[in-house]
Amino acid sequence: MSSSQITLPICTWCHRSVAPDERAVSFPCPSCGKATIWRCEKCRELARNYICPSCGFEGP
Ligand SMILES: [Zn+2]
Ligand SMILES: [Zn+2]
Structure with missing residues (x-):
């Protein structure tokens, strides 16, 4: 059995995993630029x- 695990991004606000087909947004932090901010569709x-x-x- 092959287990191919896809690592889903986590919404920064609600810590829910963001589905690939979701209309989520991601962008680098405008302050430090180190972290990637994710916001799910709901947020x-x-x-x-x-x-x-x-x-x-x-x-x-
Ligand atoms: Zn930052
Ligand atoms: Zn969220």
Whole structure:
């Protein structure tokens, strides 16, 4: 048996794994540029702020 595991990105806000077909967004942190911020479809809909896991930067 071959187990090919796909690592799904995790939403920065709700820590849910983001499905590949979801309309999620990802972008580098505008403050430190080290971490990649992920926002899932739900969090985009609800316009939740993101918090950078690396530097703690909070943004809309
Ligand atoms: Zn950052
Ligand atoms: Zn989310």
